[in-house]
Amino acid sequence: MISSDMADYLRVIQVERGLSQNTVKAYQQDLTAFARFLEEQKKSKDDVDHLVILTFLNQLRAAGRANSSIARMVTTLRKYFAYLKKEGLVAHDPMQTIKPPKKAQHLPAVLTIEEVDRLLAVPDLTTTLGIRNKALLELLYATGLRVSELVNLTLDDLHLDLGLLQTIGKGDKERIIPVGEVAIDWLNTYLRDSRPKLLKKQKADQIFLNDHGRPISRQGVWLLIKQLVAQAGIHKDVSPHTLRHSFATHILENGADLRVVQELLGHSDISTTQIYTHISKGRLTQVYDQFHPRA
Known part of the structure; x- marks a missing residue:
């Protein structure tokens, strides 16, 4: 207590x-x-x-x-x-001489583009939940949304005619994110064909619903991603955040400016975004070792 x-x-x-x-x-x-x-x-x-x-x-x-x-x-x-x-509730601060342990550098897991393609191909598009899963995966990879931002997205946050969505991130900071055409197409398909079937006669502003017609939870998305990753035969520790990491890494590898990536991810400090440059350098080393004759 x-x-x-x-x-x-x-x-x-x-x-x-x-x-x-x-x-x-x-x-x-x-x-x-x-x-x-x-x-x-x-x-x-x-x-x-x-x-x-x-x-x-x-x-x-x-x-x-x-x-x-x-x-x-x-x-x-x-x-x-x-x-x-x-507040004057203690006479002295005992933490002034305490130093935190050094953190080991931890690079987040990232999927290759081929692994992303395999994952995106898993949902069964003949089913209501399969179309929902497809739209959810495409949106996560297209925008780099945090899972908390994804589950809180409402219909009013979508501006698909403009190719944009708005979200509230950490620190209650609003940001506008572009959405690619593929993700827009699947979102429109889900909103037209699947969401009404999940919603039935209930009411919900959130975009993504579970099979009971209620807003899907963070834990629900986490479990869903785990299931889809297993079906794709991907042997990595993948979570919803992995798609965010993959989004950032892939656009950096294709020439995006670090400041742009910072804005897209909603990082207040660019040093947080810079971890993705280390991942990209790691990928360069991997390619070099694989293909250079004297590596």
Whole structure:
């Protein structure tokens, strides 16, 4: 059970700073784990110094938590104690001398163009759900949408006559994304032929529906992608985000400007987008090793 101070902090970051629900949930999970630790140690926030923090982080490490998970915990606690200090709720900030563990560079999984083609060919276009799946996959790959943005898309967000859609991304930032002709065609087919059959007599503004006629969930999309990837015979750890990574990598490999890709993905910091340049360089090395006679 989190403390009242933690609950107040979570309300502040959601209401005043406009952080997304998923981000707030991640902070809540971290603070819940820390609150549980303090309860076990019979300590209050006033007892916390850097040694208490180090003990907690070492306990996480001993439990097998990854460096990236511990680094996120450090970030959460740093912001939480900075809030407490600013509000005069603690006399000192124990996080000032705590450094997060170094993150190992992690390049996201990316599908090749041939693998994308195989995946897009899987849906059964003779069925209502097959047409929905085809439209969903084509839209994900055509736009690089986050799965949360996909499931929240409404009919009013589509401007297919202009070849555009609008979405609200992280930090409640709106962006306009172009949509390719193939994706537009499948979206129109789905909206005309499949969505009314799924919707039946129910009402929903969201574009993509499950087989009960209700808006499909993030978990539903995740499970769907896993099933389709298995049917395509692709042996990679693929998630909806993999199509976003593949979208960014493929357009960069075909000459797109990094700033354009940043805008399309909705990244606030271009350093986040630059990871895709590393993926492209990795692809160059792979091609070189495969085809150069003296590689």
